[in-house]
Amino acid sequence: MVEGHGAPVCVMLPGYTQSQVDKSGLMDMVSDDAALIMAGGHGATGDEAEPLDLEAAREFILEQRDKVSAFAISSMFGTRNASHEIQLRDLVNELSGKPVACGHELASSLGAPQRALTAVLNARMVPYIQKLITALKQIVGEHEIDAPLMIVKGDGSLVNTQTALLQPVATVLSGPAASVVGACALSGLKNAVVADMGGTTTDIAIVTDGKPELCSDGARVGDWQPMVEAVRIYAIGLGGDSEVAFSTSEGFAIGPRRVVPMCLLGKEYPWVKERLLHQLNAYPNARNNRFVMRLESNEEMLSNLTPDEAYAWERLGEGPIELDAAVEENRHLARALARLQRAGLAIYSGFTPSDASHVLGLSEHWCKETAEIAAKIWANQLRNLYGMGTWPPGMLCLRVRKCMSW
DSSP, X not given: OTTOOOOOEEEEEETOOHHHHHHHTGGGXXXXXXXXXXXXXXXXXXXXSSOOOHHHHHHHHHHXXXXXXXXXXXXXXXXXXXXXXXXXXXXXXXXXXXXXXXXXXXXXXXXXXXXXXXXXHHHHHHHHHHHHHHHHHHHHHHTTOOSOOEEEOTTSOEEEHHHHHHOGGGGTTHXXXXXXXXXXXXXXXXXXXXXXXXXXXXXXXXXXXTEEOEETTOOOBTTBOOSOOXXXXXXXXXXXXXXXXXXXXXXXXXXXXXXXXXXXXXXXXTTHHHHHHHHHHXXXXXXXXXXXXXXOOOHHHHHTOOHHHHHHHXXXXXXXXXXXXXXXXXXXXXXXXXXXXXXXXXXXXXXXXXXXXXXXXXOOSSOHHHHHHHHHHHHHHHHHTTOOOOOOHHHHHHHHHHHHHO
16 A cells, blocks of 8 residues: 555445545546446435436446456445445446445445545455465465464454455554554553564554554555554555665655565575676666566456566566566567556565665675675666765665664
């Protein structure tokens, strides 16, 4: 959610106006033809405002069912009367069998734009949590563990897997919520500021009198604020896998884009080191340190790839592709790889705080040598491409560490 990725979804909005849709921000997550503002909805008393346009809904569902992974539905005053959302959910089940996220099942507050946003965010997360739970069940079975599998919610409580599958958005910030509880238990403190840094985000919470504060108005994650009760956490796109990128104001900035650390890439694919040495001995360009790998395998997105994108996806199945080499080999391939990355199907590698920690000797679980070469390449880029002067790799890594401490 922080990176703006998610499965392709569409949304049906009975009784909404265009201004409400614009206010919600959900059009930043769905294409123009994937949102249907339609007749229907209810008034504040729960009385029907106008009949539901089932014919328009049927046509829309048939048009979208092969393009999306899930449907979102939010009806005006659906929390007062959910009948229109239920009718549309039944119609989606009949015509497509795809997962459905209904606003009235996710939030009880009246704010229509935010409830619509919550339904869309929920639908976008369904395929991801399905894969997660399927993998977890397989691992539990392989270890012959006879115990129920529970999922942590954003407020620190537990739900079973069936509930989590229906309402995955409720698990937003579940990791930080568990970390807050664990930090207080381990430290014995009743008043604390807890910072939880992962691969993608740093999440900060305040604990007072032994209890973390909850945000009933919705947890903010990056640019989004779905109607989900969760531990009040400030989440920023800054983690061990955050990209160290050029910035005109500060020289470089960290995050919010997540990339594969070069030290991890070098450990998994030793041949990468040779290609990095080749880059180091050549004149630097913006594609240095950049390899492309598969990230997700969403069936609906893959079925709608262009021929160039399908070819790029097939090539990625053989392993990482060096972006610089792809540009020299076939520019159509390079452009297709970039589109796969923007769609969330692929991920770039890049220089990260994890690499800096390997260079400084603070970490040693991946490949230090690859991190050291990548640091030299990044220093060359700063000097030759961006005019940032001479940066010894060690000094550069100390600066990255200082930025992380801020």
